[in-house]
Amino acid sequence: MAKLHVTTTINGDPVEFLCEPHHTMLDVLRGSLGLTGSKEGCGSGDCGACSVTLDGRLVCSCLMLAAEAEGHQIRTIEGMAEGEMLHPLQQKFLEMAALQCGICTPGMLVAAKALLEHNQEPTETEVRYWLAGNLCRCTGYDKIVRAVLETAAEMRGAAR
Amino acid sequence: MNEHSNKWIGQRTIRPDGADKVTGRAAFGADTTMPGMIWGKVLRSPHAHARIRSIDTSKAESLPGVKAVVTARDIVNFTTDKPFILGIQDMRWMCRNVMAREKVLFHGHPVAAVAAATEEIAAEACKMISVEYEVLPWVIEIEDAIKPDAPILHEFNKLDGKPSNITGKLEHKLGDIAAGFAQAEVIVERSFKTRPVHQGYIEPHACLVSVASDDKTTIWSSSQGQFMVRAMTALLTGLTQSDIRAIPAEIGGGFGGKTIVYLEPLATMLSKKSGRPVKMVMSREEVMRASGPTSGSSSTVKIGATKDGRIVAAHGIYYLQAGALPGSPIRGAAGCSFAPYDIPNVLSQGFDVVSNRSKVVAYRAPGAPIGAYAVECVMDELAVALKMDPLELRLKNAAKQGTKAAHGPVYPRIGFVETLEAARAHPHYKAPLGKHHGRGVASGFWFNAGGESSAQVNITEDGNVVVMTGHPDIGGSRAAIANIAAELIGIDYKSVSVLIGDTATIGYSNMTGGSRVLFASAMVVTQSAEKVITILRARAAKIWNIDPDAVTWEDGAARPAGDNAGKFAPLTLAEIAAKATETGGPIGAGVQLNTTGAEGGFATHICDVEVDVDLGIVRVLRYTAFQDVGKAVHPSYVEGQMQGGVAQGIGWALNEEYIYNRNGQVDNAGFLDYRMPVCSDLPMLDAVMIEIPNPKHPQGVRGVGEVPLVPVMAAIANAIHDALGIRFYSLPMSPPKVLEALDLPRAAE
Amino acid sequence: MTDIRYLAPRTLDEAVGAFAAAAGAARILAGGTDLLVQMKAGTVSPGLIVDIKKIAEMTTIEETADGGFCIGAAVSGAVLGEHPRFGKVWPGVLEAVNLIGSTQVQGRATAGGNLCNGSPAGDSVPAMIAAGAIVTVQGPKGRRQMSVEAVPAGPGRTNFAPGEILVAFTLPPRPKGSGDAYLRMIPRTEMDIAVVGCGVSLTLEKGICTAARVALGAVAPTVLLVEAAAKALVGTKLDAADLDTAAAACSASCRPIDDKRGTIAYRTKVAGVLLKRTAAIAADRAGKV
Ligand SMILES: Cc1cc2nc3c(=O)[nH]c(=O)nc-3n(C[C@H](O)[C@H](O)[C@H](O)COP(=O)(O)OP(=O)(O)OC[C@H]3O[C@@H](n4cnc5c(N)ncnc54)[C@H](O)[C@@H]3O)c2cc1C
Numbered sequence A: 001m002a003k004l005h006v007t008t009t010i011n012g013d014p015v016e017f018l019c020e021p022h023h024t025m026l027d028v029l030r031g032s033l034g035l036t037g038s039k040e041g042c043g044s045g046d047c048g049a050c051s052v053t054l055d056g057r058l059v060c061s062c063l064m065l066a067a068e069a070e071g072h073q074i075r076t077i078e079g080m081a082e083g084e085m086l087h088p089l090q091q092k093f094l095e096m097a098a099l100q101c102g103i104c105t106p107g108m109l110v111a112a113k114a115l116l117e118h119n120q121e122p123t124e125t126e127v128r129y130w131l132a133g134n135l136c137r138c139t140g141y142d143k144i145v146r147a148v149l150e151t152a153a154e155m156r157g158a159a160r
Numbered sequence B: 001m002n003e004h005s006n007k008w009i010g011q012r013t014i015r016p017d018g019a020d021k022v023t024g025r026a027a028f029g030a031d032t033t034m035p036g037m038i039w040g041k042v043l044r045s046p047h048a049h050a051r052i053r054s055i056d057t058s059k060a061e062s063l064p065g066v067k068a069v070v071t072a073r074d075i076v077n078f079t080t081d082k083p084f085i086l087g088i089q090d091m092r093w094m095c096r097n098v099m100a101r102e103k104v105l106f107h108g109h110p111v112a113a114v115a116a117a118t119e120e121i122a123a124e125a126c127k128m129i130s131v132e133y134e135v136l137p138w139v140i141e142i143e144d145a146i147k148p149d150a151p152i153l154h155e156f157n158k159l160d161g162k163p164s165n166i167t168g169k170l171e172h173k174l175g176d177i178a179a180g181f182a183q184a185e186v187i188v189e190r191s192f193k194t195r196p197v198h199q200g201y202i203e204p205h206a207c208l209v210s211v212a213s214d215d216k217t218t219i220w221s222s223s224q225g226q227f228m229v230r231a232m233t234a235l236l237t238g239l240t241q242s243d244i245r246a247i248p249a250e251i252g253g254g255f256g257g258k259t260i261v262y263l264e265p266l267a268t269m270l271s272k273k274s275g276r277p278v279k280m281v282m283s284r285e286e287v288m289r290a291s292g293p294t295s296g297s298s299s300t301v302k303i304g305a306t307k308d309g310r311i312v313a314a315h316g317i318y319y320l321q322a323g324a325l326p327g328s329p330i331r332g333a334a335g336c337s338f339a340p341y342d343i344p345n346v347l348s349q350g351f352d353v354v355s356n357r358s359k360v361v362a363y364r365a366p367g368a369p370i371g372a373y374a375v376e377c378v379m380d381e382l383a384v385a386l387k388m389d390p391l392e393l394r395l396k397n398a399a400k401q402g403t404k405a406a407h408g409p410v411y412p413r414i415g416f417v418e419t420l421e422a423a424r425a426h427p428h429y430k431a432p433l434g435k436h437h438g439r440g441v442a443s444g445f446w447f448n449a450g451g452e453s454s455a456q457v458n459i460t461e462d463g464n465v466v467v468m469t470g471h472p473d474i475g476g477s478r479a480a481i482a483n484i485a486a487e488l489i490g491i492d493y494k495s496v497s498v499l500i501g502d503t504a505t506i507g508y509s510n511m512t513g514g515s516r517v518l519f520a521s522a523m524v525v526t527q528s529a530e531k532v533i534t535i536l537r538a539r540a541a542k543i544w545n546i547d548p549d550a551v552t553w554e555d556g557a558a559r560p561a562g563d564n565a566g567k568f569a570p571l572t573l574a575e576i577a578a579k580a581t582e583t584g585g586p587i588g589a590g591v592q593l594n595t596t597g598a599e600g601g602f603a604t605h606i607c608d609v610e611v612d613v614d615l616g617i618v619r620v621l622r623y624t625a626f627q628d629v630g631k632a633v634h635p636s637y638v639e640g641q642m643q644g645g646v647a648q649g650i651g652w653a654l655n656e657e658y659i660y661n662r663n664g665q666v667d668n669a670g671f672l673d674y675r676m677p678v679c680s681d682l683p684m685l686d687a688v689m690i691e692i693p694n695p696k697h698p699q700g701v702r703g704v705g706e707v708p709l710v711p712v713m714a715a716i717a718n719a720i721h722d723a724l725g726i727r728f729y730s731l732p733m734s735p736p737k738v739l740e741a742l743d744l745p746r747a748a749e
Numbered sequence C: 001m002t003d004i005r006y007l008a009p010r011t012l013d014e015a016v017g018a019f020a021a022a023a024g025a026a027r028i029l030a031g032g033t034d035l036l037v038q039m040k041a042g043t044v045s046p047g048l049i050v051d052i053k054k055i056a057e058m059t060t061i062e063e064t065a066d067g068g069f070c071i072g073a074a075v076s077g078a079v080l081g082e083h084p085r086f087g088k089v090w091p092g093v094l095e096a097v098n099l100i101g102s103t104q105v106q107g108r109a110t111a112g113g114n115l116c117n118g119s120p121a122g123d124s125v126p127a128m129i130a131a132g133a134i135v136t137v138q139g140p141k142g143r144r145q146m147s148v149e150a151v152p153a154g155p156g157r158t159n160f161a162p163g164e165i166l167v168a169f170t171l172p173p174r175p176k177g178s179g180d181a182y183l184r185m186i187p188r189t190e191m192d193i194a195v196v197g198c199g200v201s202l203t204l205e206k207g208i209c210t211a212a213r214v215a216l217g218a219v220a221p222t223v224l225l226v227e228a229a230a231k232a233l234v235g236t237k238l239d240a241a242d243l244d245t246a247a248a249a250c251s252a253s254c255r256p257i258d259d260k261r262g263t264i265a266y267r268t269k270v271a272g273v274l275l276k277r278t279a280a281i282a283a284d285r286a287g288k289v
């Protein structure tokens, strides 16, 4: 089987890897790249635990071939904090206990960040529908939705 | 109880494992590797029921890259004639669940496992194993399994001398129901059905096992108990427990579903045979086909009351699906269902029924939601028949301190009445409802649990605190333990680091389950911390050269007990720690206990629904859960347990179910068609914590994790009745079922 | 293990050439939200994957001079949703495309994949059919056009000739007083495959419906264009009784199956309910007072 050589950018860093043509981005992130923050809950697009952004757009890394990363920009949970500084969403998730087991958390955070980049003032309904592809079995979503709404409000306040 | 005001207990502190979890650093079951690691895959049965005639693994073994193959021959056989109990499991069934032995008993039952250089080669090798099956007739549903001519799963199991699929019975009795019903002026009797539902944790089962040539074994896995993993794996592989070090990975949800092993014994044997570390991860499809759901059920509940609303007799019969191997939670169903009420005459009976579906395993208050669904729906009908408010009916019959429950105990101080009163007084109960809206209430009970727990509290040389316990933390228990340790020692919670030990570093601790963790670990941590404080006082006494009894510990420092003790400036934890070597050596203490005194938990829920009467879709509009939580050591994670339990109940009530095809195979083995609630399906879930401290616990803790699931299905069914005037006696109340009922001509109630 | 190759050509000719040369062993990759799931499940194992997202013609949205639209087959739902004009002209089609899956799925999934996947439950298909959309396909023998309703051949199958690739959808210009809508029934609010889907496009002149197209998803082996329902609407004021007649026509046209997603009785009934609701929204958008 001929391996493919892929040159891409992950969390701002230039990255090269070899992969099989059928390998998904998630396989490579979690496998040879050792970026296990993206989780595999289903491998079929249903849970969102593997959420990453591709050129700024939210996607499931389990539904993307690794080969498709060639020449594109990928961001994962590992690239969300800036150095020591947690992203406001990460901080708010901690303060408001928006995680229990934490397996859905990386995907939730990546998805929520994509939402706030796209909509600074989401309503509760908009948050809920945006995050509908991110399953959480522990929290009943209540604290997650509140944390996203509150972060959005704080970020608007800070921007003012 | 500590009566002084709390600085940390009750605070919403940041969890010790939080930063790792929001940055993707936390290592879950599938997140680790080892040098030289290879991959294991399971070959699963394509049949729902078949005798295994032969298994030929030779072709698979000769595939390049394949390192080992195991079958039932490599797993210790516990013969069916001798029970071998480990906790609540019987190893006779466990050994047959991890690997089919005489027969395959459900579609997806493991038949063999392969370890190979890559996942792809392992999967390919599985296809090359040839298994000769004698396909047998199979049975899925309870009603079919208890018919006289049903296919029998376990010929050795006899009922009244004949082979049967009824594999267990249990009965709780109080008074005399015949006499009780004779006094009743109003009797409601109804039958109910529920479907098996999966725990639905987002993290699939995963493990990484390394067995060295001297049998020294390391197991890294996601489970609700590293000691359970060690014990079961030892028994199933023949290794000794001291050779196994089971390390608890961060666990991505369990809800009871990770209280038994699936992969660990297979990976252990594959590693032993291949001499390489072996990693195994289930696919979501495997999780849905082969890991445990909770039981489906078929029950009948009859309750009789006098006209003034006093319940005089109750009878419950609960048939629960065990799946392919015996052991359904009939104790939870029969024991919990009438437990909220003070009823003089009770008979509560549970029957365990096997059929050709995956073996059930615990799910949040195992069995209790099934019983409560039936009882709480009947209570609603009884309230209508008595023309009473449903909360009034419950209040009138509510169990209190001194009530004798049919499942045994006489209650100490409990908070059930308080949950009912809080619900009645809450604005939600009186809020106006719109068209096709309805409101329902229901209550629930769970035993809660104590059991074995170990803790070690060590003071670091720089005067900080490290606490280690032995129960995997699934929902924030480390945060609560940090609060308790900080409170007792009198330091900032940030100075306390809380870790979960592995089987080699902490004493035996029972599983995370039954709502036991904080109850039990708070006890051992409290006692350890108290021991540490005693040591700290002794060290200060030594430094001051006074009697240890003349030293008190307050606000994180040793102080002279009074003027008579002498005048000394307080010695802080850091100051004492710095002098530890001179004053007697390292400072730390551990406690290991079998904790007791876990008293029951009660809840009452109010639910509003809206029904789309043309499509049959039910949406939950508003939900408020009231629960006696004992003491909320970390309120956010208590609320989280309540909200999570409610969300699971909403899924169970409305959409979740396994759909079987004509070949006895699950047709919806994935998240897409299993239909757990997504974010947009739910409203905010209000959690009202009522704190009636458990008198038998140092902080007043009661278990809080299980109860929130118990009342939900009945609360929703009762709300739908309020909206439509139609009662549903089976779950899920999915759109086709609701629309069908709406289309039937209806007689006035 | 089957050997898989991956190609991401920059021109349509290259894509068609490679696709046709692989003679059936190849699969087109648009968003991959069906293809990758099927590969993972083992139901398809292509020898060649031809990724079409690097082909300019397939990734652009063009508003034609006459006011119609041409949408490349590899345009994702999210990109279509960001187009400043499309959703104003074809709100129903956009709703349908945007109902496909989660935000994550939207970032990838295409209407082209939805159609070519051949599922009778594909959400965008009834809306496209109701809109009277035409597809352009290109194969070894050149280009041709066909109506969307002519594409599906049965569950998982299309009427494309071997080697043909879907290039683009063309939506016609809108006469004044037109509106379209799409609704589906799912048990949850998101992340479900339609149990029934209904697309309606219609035109009103002085309160009278002068043209209508109705399509139903998930009630037959392929998405249905329900001419009887359209007929029941044309010439009426779309009053309750008119919608009832059209609803009955929808229910009568259903040939559903019982499966894990719904029962025959339920789907048949719901088809009528959805027609009424969808037509009411379309009429409202067309300016019904
Ligand atoms: C979590 C999840 C939720 C989903 N929810 C929905 C939903 O709500 N509604 C719905 O309708 N669908 C849903 N789907 C299915 C899927 O997302 C849609 O069918 C989507 O439109 C497919 O588009 P795609 O671009 O991803 O297709 P791909 O997977 O790239 O392709 C699908 C098929 O079409 C072929 N193909 C694609 N483009 C072309 C072309 N240009 N020419 C010829 N052949 C082509 C491919 O070879 C493949 O066989 C869901 C899927 C997932 C994973």
Ligand code: FES
Pocket (backbone or CB within 6 Å): A039, A040, A041, A042, A043, A044, A045, A046, A047, A048, A049, A050, A051, A060, A061, A062, A063
């Ligand atoms: S793992 Fe990608 S969506 Fe579940």
Ligand code: FES
Pocket (backbone or CB within 6 Å): A098, A099, A100, A101, A102, A103, A104, A105, A135, A136, A137, A138, A139, B202, B252, B253
């Ligand atoms: S916190 Fe456990 S799944 Fe979300």
